[in-house]
Amino acid sequence: MTGARRAQGDKLTEAEAIERAKQGDSEAFKVLYDLHKRRVYSLCLRMTGNTASAEDLTQEAFLQLFRKISTFRGESAFSTWLHRMSVNVVLMQLRKKGLPIVPLDEATEGEEEGQVKKEPGAPDERLAGSIDRLHLQRAVDELPPGYRTIFVLHDVEGYEHNEIADLVGCSIGNSKSQLHKARIKLRELLRMNRAEKAGKR
């Protein structure tokens, strides 16, 4: 998002809203909130899988943002700054709750080994075409927290492995490995959902 983006029709641009918010302008806060609330809330919801927690964390992320907005100098995009702050808020909360940010290899290693079943000549078994966004959303919510964190940060939010490693405090190799396992787990969940749906027909 650029600073020139128009916020709320013909009202404030993001850049104008940032400057006004630095002065404590209530409406400017609302403009910034409206511009970014969906992305921040979706991030919180995807990472926690819980609407009540997501709402609390959204509030917390914006509160931190507005507390620190006077320090924003525009070196990076505002959205980048905000989303990084939001990710940190969520990760801090997950740590407080004792939820694993990165899944323990010991607990999962071997689980997926040999998981791929031979499906000779079954191109119709692919997920494409049978899975929509809602199915995927539900499956992401069902992922174990550690997998979910890495998957959301990489595949949904678009962070690179080096950034994820920095954010969650793991190695780049670990981030890559966990992402792969998260995708495999998601595939499994999606296929199970599809099979359940087919069984009901």
Next chain:
Amino acid sequence: MNCGEFERVLPEFLEGEHTREQQAHFDSCSACANLRADLDFISSQAKLLVASEEPRPAVWDALEARLRDEGLIRLPEFVTPKVSIFSRWRTAWLVPVAAALVIAAGIKLYHPAGAGDPAPISKQHGSNPTVAAVAPVSHEDQVLLNTVATRVPAQRARYRADLESANSFIQDAEQSIKDDPNDIYTQQMLINAYAQKQMLYDLAVDRSEQ
């Protein structure tokens, strides 16, 4: 190589790092081809989840309350107004006028009685065209002017000029609110204008009681 082994090396395989054996397995195994297609599909669909949900309005309400509690949201009078260039020009004069009223009132309060103010009324009005355009004073204003009637002429004139300035200030703010009833900034300016007028009354009464 079997499918389990291939699955473990799939991340590297997708990055182009693979052996001939791995490539051969992939080329001949429909299950592994399906796996790769599915993982690609999941990854591409995941991007659709960004900004897919909206928080309830209650989240903003709670956030706004906390911002107010922490003093991060300030009163509109301390905030640069969000108005168009035209309306900004229309109301911008209110700020210096308000400041002038405060200064004038302060001078009035501490100025020794009897020390003449050489500026004639007509000259004062001439220096502020907005004041000259103000309608005759109301009954309440006349009460104030009667209160200061025994003062020296220059002070009486100053009270009258300040009163007219406050009235003009109020008149303009009220007009702005008629144009845009939701303009919080102008609402605050109107409140300020009445406060200035109140202060003028208080000063007049205080001085009279001394």
